[in-house]
Amino acid sequence: MCSDLGSGSRCCAFYSATGFIFTLWVGIMIHTQPFFIAGLDDPSENRSSAFGAMFMFLITFCLSIAGIWYDGQHKAEPMMEKDVDGEYHLASENMHTYGTST
DSSP states (O other): OOOSHHHHHHHHHHHHHHHHHHHHHHHHHHHHOGGGSTTOSOHHHHHHHHHHHHHHHHHHHHHHHHHHHHHHHHTOOOOOOSSSOSSOOOOGGGOOOTTOOO
């Protein structure tokens, strides 16, 4: 599954985007309505931890996008030479007819 840089970066980008959205939601919930979340001793410290995790997910997402771009730039197919024809032609004198009329 994540055997090369491009597929590993795509996996990390999806994970990071999901984590970013979730920790953003948690941070906003702690900021606006901390009384609905049981067990919070210090809402300001919990909020800063959630936004810190969100920032780390954002950094990971940006690095994953850079990895996808880098992998895409280095997997480009090499250009063929101008004199080389892209098709393979057999010489007709070397072909077997196998009982056909040609």
